[in-house]
Amino acid sequence: MKPVRLKWKLVVPSFVTTALFVTALCLTAYFLYSTNVRDESNTQMEATSNQVVQNYENYFSSTIEVSAAIGEKYNRASSTDELSAYLSSAMSLKSEALAISLYDMKGQCIAKAGQGFYPEDASREEFFVKAKNNPLINVFSSIKEDSRPGVDYSFTLSRYVQYDRNPKFDAIVCIDFDFNKIANSIPDATLGVDGRFSIYDSSMDLVYSSSPSLSEEERPYVEELVFGTKTVHLNGHDFYLYVSTIQHTTWSVAILTNSDYVHESIRSFSLYIVLSGLLVVAIAFAFFGVLSQKISRPITELSDAMRSMKDLQKNAPALPDGGIVEVGELNGSFDALIQRIAELTDNLIQEKEMQRKSELKALQNQINPHFLYNTLDSILSLIEKGENDLAEQMVVALSRFFRLSISKGRDAIYLKEEFEHARNYLLVQKIRFQDAFEYTLTMQEGLEDLLVPKLILQPIVENSINHALTEDRVGHIDVDAKRQGDQVIIVIRDDGFGMTEESLASLRRGLEEENQAKGVGLPNVFNRLKCYFGDGVSLHIDSIEEEGTTVTLTFPFRKENP
Amino acid sequence: MKRRTLWLFLLPCLLPLSGCASDVPYAHAFAYDLKDTFITGLFGELQRDLSADFSYKLHDAERSQAKQNKQINASFEKIGTGALIVNTVDRLASGAIIRKRKATAMEGPLIFVNREPLRDDLNVEDPFVRDNCFYVGADSKADGLLQSNIAHDVLGAPEAFPNSPYDKNKDGIVQIAILKGELGHQDAELRTKFCVAGMKEKGYDIEIVESSYADWEREKAKEAMKEFDVESIELLFTNNDDMALGAIDYLHEIELPADKKASPFDEAFFPIVGVDGTPAGKKAIRFGYLSGTVLNDASSQAALITKIIRDHLKKENPPESHENVTRDGNFYYVQGMPIDQNNIDSL
Numbered sequence: 001m002k003p004v005r006l007k008w009k010l011v012v013p014s015f016v017t018t019a020l021f022v023t024a025l026c027l028t029a030y031f032l033y034s035t036n037v038r039d040e041s042n043t044q045m046e047a048t049s050n051q052v053v054q055n056y057e058n059y060f061s062s063t064i065e066v067s068a069a070i071g072e073k074y075n076r077a078s079s080t081d082e083l084s085a086y087l088s089s090a091m092s093l094k095s096e097a098l099a100i101s102l103y104d105m106k107g108q109c110i111a112k113a114g115q116g117f118y119p120e121d122a123s124r125e126e127f128f129v130k131a132k133n134n135p136l137i138n139v140f141s142s143i144k145e146d147s148r149p150g151v152d153y154s155f156t157l158s159r160y161v162q163y164d165r166n167p168k169f170d171a172i173v174c175i176d177f178d179f180n181k182i183a184n185s186i187p188d189a190t191l192g193v194d195g196r197f198s199i200y201d202s203s204m205d206l207v208y209s210s211s212p213s214l215s216e217e218e219r220p221y222v223e224e225l226v227f228g229t230k231t232v233h234l235n236g237h238d239f240y241l242y243v244s245t246i247q248h249t250t251w252s253v254a255i256l257t258n259s260d261y262v263h264e265s266i267r268s269f270s271l272y273i274v275l276s277g278l279l280v281v282a283i284a285f286a287f288f289g290v291l292s293q294k295i296s297r298p299i300t301e302l303s304d305a306m307r308s309m310k311d312l313q314k315n316a317p318a319l320p321d322g323g324i325v326e327v328g329e330l331n332g333s334f335d336a337l338i339q340r341i342a343e344l345t346d347n348l349i350q351e352k353e354m355q356r357k358s359e360l361k362a363l364q365n366q367i368n369p370h371f372l373y374n375t376l377d378s379i380l381s382l383i384e385k386g387e388n389d390l391a392e393q394m395v396v397a398l399s400r401f402f403r404l405s406i407s408k409g410r411d412a413i414y415l416k417e418e419f420e421h422a423r424n425y426l427l428v429q430k431i432r433f434q435d436a437f438e439y440t441l442t443m444q445e446g447l448e449d450l451l452v453p454k455l456i457l458q459p460i461v462e463n464s465i466n467h468a469l470t471e472d473r474v475g476h477i478d479v480d481a482k483r484q485g486d487q488v489i490i491v492i493r494d495d496g497f498g499m500t501e502e503s504l505a506s507l508r509r510g511l512e513e514e515n516q517a518k519g520v521g522l523p524n525v526f527n528r529l530k531c532y533f534g535d536g537v538s539l540h541i542d543s544i545e546e547e548g549t550t551v552t553l554t555f556p557f558r559k560e561n562p
Numbered sequence: 563m564k565r566r567t568l569w570l571f572l573l574p575c576l577l578p579l580s581g582c583a584s585d586v587p588y589a590h591a592f593a594y595d596l597k598d599t600f601i602t603g604l605f606g607e608l609q610r611d612l613s614a615d616f617s618y619k620l621h622d623a624e625r626s627q628a629k630q631n632k633q634i635n636a637s638f639e640k641i642g643t644g645a646l647i648v649n650t651v652d653r654l655a656s657g658a659i660i661r662k663r664k665a666t667a668m669e670g671p672l673i674f675v676n677r678e679p680l681r682d683d684l685n686v687e688d689p690f691v692r693d694n695c696f697y698v699g700a701d702s703k704a705d706g707l708l709q710s711n712i713a714h715d716v717l718g719a720p721e722a723f724p725n726s727p728y729d730k731n732k733d734g735i736v737q738i739a740i741l742k743g744e745l746g747h748q749d750a751e752l753r754t755k756f757c758v759a760g761m762k763e764k765g766y767d768i769e770i771v772e773s774s775y776a777d778w779e780r781e782k783a784k785e786a787m788k789e790f791d792v793e794s795i796e797l798l799f800t801n802n803d804d805m806a807l808g809a810i811d812y813l814h815e816i817e818l819p820a821d822k823k824a825s826p827f828d829e830a831f832f833p834i835v836g837v838d839g840t841p842a843g844k845k846a847i848r849f850g851y852l853s854g855t856v857l858n859d860a861s862s863q864a865a866l867i868t869k870i871i872r873d874h875l876k877k878e879n880p881p882e883s884h885e886n887v888t889r890d891g892n893f894y895y896v897q898g899m900p901i902d903q904n905n906i907d908s909l
Binding site: 050053054064068072075134135136137162167202223224225226227228244245247248249250252 | 627628631632635651652654655657658659661662665680682683745747748751752754755759770773775
């Protein structure tokens with residue numbers, strides 16, 4: 001996987017989790033809300049519709065009670081006058097009654113009250129025939145527009161009346177009712193925009209509709225539903241359709257309540273919840289962004305610092321830890337690392353510096369005009385004396401000496417090369433000083449291929465020659481390298497005049513001094529050995545006046561380049 | 563891998579949610595009011611007959627057609643195969659229930675009981691109605707006539723009535739009071755009509771002095787009796803036993819003048835004739851409070867309903883007229899049987 005920045009690693013999972021959680025929350029809220037709103041509004045609309053139906057049923061029941069009361073009165077009245085008087089009083093009691101009339105079974109009017117249409121012969125009228133054929137029920141005619149003043153719609157209730165004492169006098173009672181009162185008892189506002197109610201008879205013919213022009217579109221739904229409830233979409237509006245039978249009649253009433261607000265309410269809630277969801281997600285994003293920034297900044301700074309490490313100094317100001325313990329520890333470790341690297345770098349620089357100096361010194365020494373003139377003079381005198389062999393030896397030694405001094409620019413050379421270098425120097429000097437000293441170079445087997453910094457022997461040997469040259473006798477210089485355990489010990493010994501106590505102490509102090517970079521000669525050799533091998537290096541000088549000086553170099557036995 | 567394991571755990575949890583569909587056919591019964599003793603008895607018989615091999619459920623509409631419509635709607639949603647036994651609150655709603663049944667993908671008969679649909683609604687000319695919709699009820703005309711027979715047995719021959727102790731005012735006319743069940747109920751109207759017609763047919767001079775609707779209820783009958791001039795009554799017909807018991811309750815309560823203190827339950831006070839033959843009614847006959855009743859044969863009706871349902875589900879033709887059952891179109895009328903002091907002990 002492709003590596004990702006820390007802050008994204010922190011932000012993305014938290015953010016995604018929050019977003020998922022918020023989404024789930026929003027969806028749950030949406031479903032709960034919409035279900036609740038639907039249930040709630042359905043319950044409410046059902047209750048309203050129920051109330052409407054109840055009103056109808058109460059109303060029709062009350063009309064039936066009127067007809068029943070008339071039927072009972074008919075069984076008891078002793079004269080038609082008494083009957084007419086009763087009809088009038090019934091009219092005044094029942095304000096919706098427009099007209100009441102009684103017909104015998106031949107269709108002749110027996111008694112009447114109120115203003116209305118009373119046919120002389122009712123036997124062919126629909127209300128009469130239907131009531132006669134269904135003696136056990138109340139027959140309701142369809143609701144029709146009415147011509148009476150102040151009355152828009154009316155309907156007729158007709159009923160077969162048993163005359164218990166003599167079936168020959170059975171009759172039909174017919175009552176006209178004003179339908180407006182019941183129709184108006186349902187305020188339009190209750191049903192909403194285009195909300196309406198319609199009454200259908202048992203063959204689904206429209207009996208009455210509060211909006212006749214719209215009734216056709218609802219009819220298929222009403223026919224399919226018969227009774228019950230359903231949500232329908234008509235003419236761009238949502239409706240709650242409630243169909244119910246009306247007690248005591250063969251009619252059904254269909255009530256359409258506009259339920260657009262349910263949709264609107266759910267939509268506005270959805271909008272609200274989506275917006276608040278987005279807000280929460282945005283806040284969460286910002287929160288996690290800041291949080292991750294807080295955590296990742298110190299780490300980012302640390303990583304930036306590491307990337308630009310080369311610019312760092314040993315005593316650079318401490319990095320901010322951002323108030324995080326782990327980052328503080330990390331910074332501490334990093335600082336320690338930098339310190340160590342700086343130290344190592346310093347050592348390296350120092351070593352290079354000293355080597356450069358010693359090389360320069362050696363070169364200076366070697367191209368020292370005195371050394372070269374003296375050597376060349378010696379060679380010339382040897383040639384004049386005819387000691388060509390010695391002259392040849394000297395030239396060869398000089399040439400090798402110079403070649404090894406340069407040693408192709410390498411820092412470290414094999415110990416055998418270093419010995420070779422010292423030997424050539426000793427040879428040149430020995431010929432020059434006409435065998436004023438003897439020398440030996442011995443090396444234990446196995447040390448030839450040891451890598452050492454170059455020019456460690458020649459400066460010491462040069463001192464030894466100076467010490468060893470006495471006028472009265474032949475001096476001796478011995479260089480001996482051997483291995484002792486893990487250490488290599490090189491001893492350079494002469495039997496010259498030695499050193500005074502003072503000069504020996506001063507030399508030793510010089511070796512112990514802190515800043516040895518400036519030294520040339522022994523201190524320089526010592527420092528370069530320390531730089532090259534680290535700890536485990538020692539340079540020891542012993543000297544007794546008139547007896548000689550011994551320099552002992554000790555360093556670890558290490559074959560490969562450290 | 564983890565997900566698959568999860569599914570393995572979830573699957574057994576889901577299993578009980580599927581399956582479980584029962585092969586037992588439904589029989590849903592809808593009563594207009596379970597406080598009505600006769601209806602409770604009838605549906606009790608039905609339950610005994612059907613519960614063995616049907617998933618039987620009884621709904622109480624508590625006298626609200628709207629409530630019953632809702633119950634029927636809910637059943638239609640559930641039922642695949644089964645029978646609906648409907649005792650409508652308003653018999654005029656039968657047409658709508660038939661239309662609703664027609665619009666529903668359901669198999670099984672729709673049987674109306676006790677509340678008779680209109681001929682126009684249960685019209686056998688419609689093949690759907692002919693094959694699926696039936697009515698089972700009492701033969702109200704016959705019941706009314708049987709009520710008059712019982713009255714006749716008590717009152718004696720019409721010629722002898724003027725001299726009998728039952729003619730309290732000695733006018734030779736039988737003063738009749740009627741407690742009717744329910745306005746527009748076919749049983750109420752027909753029983754009333756035919757008990758009166760039966761009296762006339764037998765040659766009595768009659769006069770209806772009191773009549774009132776008491777909605778088949780004992781309490782309401784008791785209330786209605788308060789409005790009656792009890793002393794003028796010479797014969798009381800009620801459309802059912804519950805109302806007769808309500809009238810008897812009232813007679814137990816009233817304070818009559820001292821000389822008549824013991825008389826409300828004298829045989830000659832006035833005979834009361836009911837319909838249904840409920841256990842309480844029969845008990846009242848044994849006590850002598852009730853002169854007689856016409857057994858509205860709940861067990862025969864329940865047996866007939868059960869037979870129609872079983873035949874229908876076996877795709878056999880519905881039964882024809884037999885014994886006490888008269889079939890007219892898809893209307894089945896079960897004739898009652900008179901119960902009075904003479905045969906009460908033999909039942």
